[in-house]
Structure formats: C-alpha cells, structure tokens
Amino acid sequence: MDDFPVFMKPHANRIAASSQATAGVESFVFDRADRSQMAFWTCREAALSTPYVHDFDEYMIVVQGCYTVIIDDKRIPV
DSSP, X not given: OOSOOGGGOOGGGBOOGGGOSSTTEEEEEEEXXXXXXXXXXXXXXXXXXXXXXXXXXXXXOOSSSOOEEEETTEEEEO
C-alpha cells in the first residue's frame, strides 16, 4: 500500500501542518460520537517528531516502512 484510499482523506478531516509534531506529515483525523478518534498519518521521508504527551492511550499500526517510538527514554521500533 503506497497511500491511503481517497475516501480516507477528505479535506474536512485534514490536520493542519501547524498542528503536527512532525514536519512534512500528511494527516487526517476522524472523531467519533463517543469522543474517541482515529487518525491516519503519511510520512514520505525520514523525520524527527518533537516530544509530546497525551493524557489518553494511543495505539499505532505501521502499514509500510518503520517507526521508532521513544517512551521513558526507551527506543521501541514499530
């Protein structure tokens, strides 16, 4: 898979680049009635994210390529 399907990328759901922790990432968010969210990110080149913290659980699936998460200074390849 080289890209998400068009129906998953409506303009109304695009996350502004200024709200991203990683430069050059294209992302879309979907909010549910129960206040949960699902987001899709596409990163086409190596990048470094600025550190950030959520007050909720976050689950991640890498569809293609690789990603390294750092939690409490521990590097975790995904």
